[in-house]
Amino acid sequence: MKHPQPERSRMIHGLLDEALIIPDLRASDREGALREMIRLLCVRDRRYSGKELYEKLLQRERLGSTAVGDGYAIPHCKVKGLDDPMVLLAVSRKGFACDAIDKKPVHVFFLVVTSTENSGMNLQILAAVAHLIRRSRPLLRKMQKARSAGELMAMVREEEEKPG
Numbered sequence: 552m553k554h555p556q557p558e559r560s561r562m563i564h565g566l567l568d569e570a571l572i573i574p575d576l577r578a579s580d581r582e583g584a585l586r587e588m589i590r591l592l593c594v595r596d597r598r599y600s601g602k603e604l605y606e607k608l609l610q611r612e613r614l615g616s617t618a619v620g621d622g623y624a625i626p627h628c629k630v631k632g633l634d635d636p637m638v639l640l641a642v643s644r645k646g647f648a649c650d651a652i653d654k655k656p657v658h659v660f661f662l663v664v665t666s667t668e669n670s671g672m673n674l675q676i677l678a679a680v681a682h683l684i685r686r687s688r689p690l691l692r693k694m695q696k697a698r699s700a701g702e703l704m705a706m707v708r709e710e711e712e713k714p715g
Contacts, residue, residue: 618651
């Protein structure tokens with residue numbers, strides 16, 4: 552008997568907001584991509600400084616690249632006092648090197664910021680993103696062709712709602 556997938560597999564599209572999706576990332580390197588994504592996050596939640604988030608994300612990258620291979624990266628960090636996790640999706644059409652295990656350029660970023668007070672949430676979101684990436688090989692190519700935040704949001708939702 553096949554057991555249903557845990558609810559976390561539906562988590563990413565529920566956390567995404569079209570206002571936090573960049574369909575055409577302009578940066579051409581990891582640091583530039585982090586800055587571009589952080590600017591958008593700081594517009595959304597002004598409690599956090601771009602400098603603070605950038606330093607926390609770079610600190611995490613120094614521990615080991617968050618480029619997980621197959622064209623994806625999941626930069627992440629934790630901050631104090633965050634009520635709800637923030638997930639940002641960004642797509643680079645050209646892609647660029649980010650020290651991925653497979654040495655392939657990264658095209659899709661899922662940036663995750665969670666609260667230091669809820670480390671379990673951080674792990675759940677990272678697992679949900681990893682599950683999404685593993686279950687759909689064609690998703691990367693589809694995302695690279697998307698022209699809007701709405702299209703990207705729909706792709707993630709559709710992929711997460713597929714049975715199996």
